[in-house]
């Protein structure tokens with residue numbers, strides 16, 4: 010029996026393997042492949058070794074897990090079953106992340122040996138196809154944004170923001186204003202990396218709150234700008250899904266004091282092909298290829314955060330760019346960028362991600378890109394209306410206005426009525442085979458959740474997600490205990506976050522784990538004795 | 539074995555309904571009842587205990603007070619309790635009993651004191667034990683300005699259970715506010731900052747791991763202090779308002795800043811402690827450049843008129859609004875959920891002129907632009 014098509018609720022249960030960490034499964038001497046013996050000469054390629062400083066050379070071989078092939082396969086398949094990935098669930102609850110479908114054919118292109126077997130040191134003569142693909146991708150991005158030049162190098166959105174902050178830093182320094190222009194303005198609903206990267210580059214950060222209509226307060230911007238303003242780092246629409254139609258006034262205000270404007274367009278999905286950074290007055294912008302341009306998110310990377318700039322700022326872009334030589338008719342890696350901030354990524358950048366985005370853009374064409382944005386808007390406003398009908402849910406700010414590609418909702422009323430929080434609801438959603446993400450801290454919208462349906466999902470799937478949400482909200486009123494004690498059908502019922510919050514306890518590698526929990530490093534000194 | 543104190547102020551919340559205010563010292567259940575009020579605190583405390591006993595999974599021993607100050611409610615749920623004292627000081631319970639109970643519970647080394655009451659009850663407990671014992675309020679008063687209370691009685695019960703079983707470990711210094719009885723102007727009653735209680739504080743169970751771990755409140759206060767102190771100017775008189783955020787600036791300077799008062803600082807040294815309005819005005823007259831450092835007090839976001847009445851309209855007019863430095867942790871601003879910071883100096887015209895967007899120092903080299911309304 011399949012799911013109940015009336016209620017649209019599945020009798021779901023997640024796999025639970027209780028799978029150990031791979032190091033715990035390791036058995037000394039076990040091998041996946043037995044490599045043939047090599048002769049003496051090959052075994053000790055000493056040449057060049059002496060150039061590596063003594064303290065950097067390993068004394069013992071690396072401690073890698075030792076396992077047979079089949080066990081490795083099972084280990085990772087089990088872990089994958091303990092996940093709710095984008096290919097399994099109706100992944101519209103991960104608002105701000107633009108979880109759209111990444112066509113499998115594009116994965117096949119990227120996995121094709123013609124791409125995957127390329128060597129980064131191969132002569133440029135022999136990778137003209139790849140360089141052409143990158144060059145053309147840049148042309149498309151220029152068309153979409155109105156910017157003059159792009160770097161395809163950054164490996165993600167935050168990396169792109171860091172690149173942009175580095176460019177702003179280089180620009181300020183090149184004008185001899187290092188001591189004067191030391192402030193970057195951002196907004197509270199912009200991605201936190203905008204503030205973080207600015208700080209990292211030595212800027213002070215000024216954050217603007219929204220006015221009652223949900224748009225950044227323009228009076229606050231006026232009060233914030235001065236001759237100290239290096240740049241504005243802003244998103245539009247912001248994470249709450251409300252479009253700021255006065256965006257050009259914002260950039261004008263910043264330009265009037267001589268600052269730059271950077272547009273965080275990690276998520277372009279609501280306005281792709283419909284409005285451009287250039288016309289909104291921006292000097293820099295970036296797109297996440299792993300969001301809007303359909304490359305998979307890759308579980309935290311590698312992704313693609315392509316950075317576009319105006320002619321004036323192209324001199325600061327990271328190297329190399331991909332250029333075309335008219336006289337030879339060849340594409341080449343172009344290091345001739347006079348005031349480059351240097352390298353931000355090895356070699357060519359994340360080629361498979363760029364290739365997938367290229368294929369996606371090519372397959373949709375201009376009309377297709379615009380259509381994708383419009384369908385994303387339509388899907389979102391459909392869901393928006395349905396969610397507002399759910400008892401206990403609301404969408405703060407700009408009442409009565411439509412939203413862009415996502416919405417930040419609030420369970421404030423549900424919480425006041427029932428004591429059930431957004432994290433309780435989140436935990437209960439797992440029991441039906443979907444999930445949602447609450448929202449970035451700080452929670453200015455009380456008990457928040459952010460839903461972004463993108464253009465990829467059918468009406469049936471949107472209805473299924475809404476049915477689950479509605480069911481859980483209803484449970485909060487009728488049977489709050491079941492919600493508060495959720496999840497009941499997931500892999501793990503409660504994660505103790507102390508391990509993530511406490512520097513004494515966290516361990517992001519096996520080594521760190523051993524060190525903190527079993528004193529690995531103390532005995533190690535004596536190990537060889 | 540965990541030890542829990544339970545104090546119920548049986549008449550909390552009734553005063554409002556029957557116009558019994560300023561009942562300090564009288565505190566009589568009978569009188570309120572005679573006026574037709576129904577007791578609210580016992581019901582609220584019951585809701586909290588209901589939730590507590592549903593969630594608690596550790597052995598526990600309760601300490602409570604006789605009759606309607608706790609025992610009557612508690613005995614429905616457990617036999618594992620002791621009385622802090624056998625009978626009330628007077629014929630009926632009074633705030634003296636609350637204070638006594640809190641002191642005795644501290645001596646018994648309870649892990650947490652759960653109390654049902656309002657701001658007055660919080661104040662009594664604060665005066666008895668200060669920050670020595672974690673405390674959690676079951677909101678039962680008519681008006682609650684203090685931050686020492688859970689959002690609902692059931693939440694109080696749940697949070698208490700989690701704290702006792704070790705699931706929640708964080709503690710936070712939270713403001714205790716009270717009606718200011720030495721009201722600044724005759725006839726006007728205002729909430730003022732009375733002190734701080736230590737309350738358990740739950741972080742969200744599953745937080746977005748998209749954003750990193752938040753530093754502690756204390757660390758952020760230190761960052762704010764660093765920012766303020768770095769930018770302090772020589773020869774300028776700084777008037778440091780009340781609260782823990784401003785106190786952290788005093789700590790950074792290495793001076794003994796009063797927690798609840800307004801202190802004067804010049805070139806890094808304390809030149810006046812816990813000043814009253816007159817003293818402040820005198821200091822202001824003596825200095826050409828004066829800046830005032832304030833922090834929003836409590837949940838409502840008042841930067842003037844709550845807890846710092848010494849910074850009177852006369853003082854503020856003299857200092858001028860561009861010399862007001864507002865400091866706040868970002869969490870405190872976020873907890874306003876978008877509503878503005880407020881001023882209520884007692885002078886409506888001044889308040890009106892204070893409206894506008896202000897920079898709020900929220901960290902080291904960090905500020906927010908935030909609206910102030912009257």
Ligand SMILES: Cc1ncc(COP(=O)(O)O)c(C=O)c1O
Pocket residue numbers: 105106164165166167168199200202244273274275276297312314
């Ligand atoms: C608006 C915005 N900017 C920046 C980022 C950061 O992108 P990434 O996760 O690739 O670092 C995100 C991702 O969540 C985002 O939504």
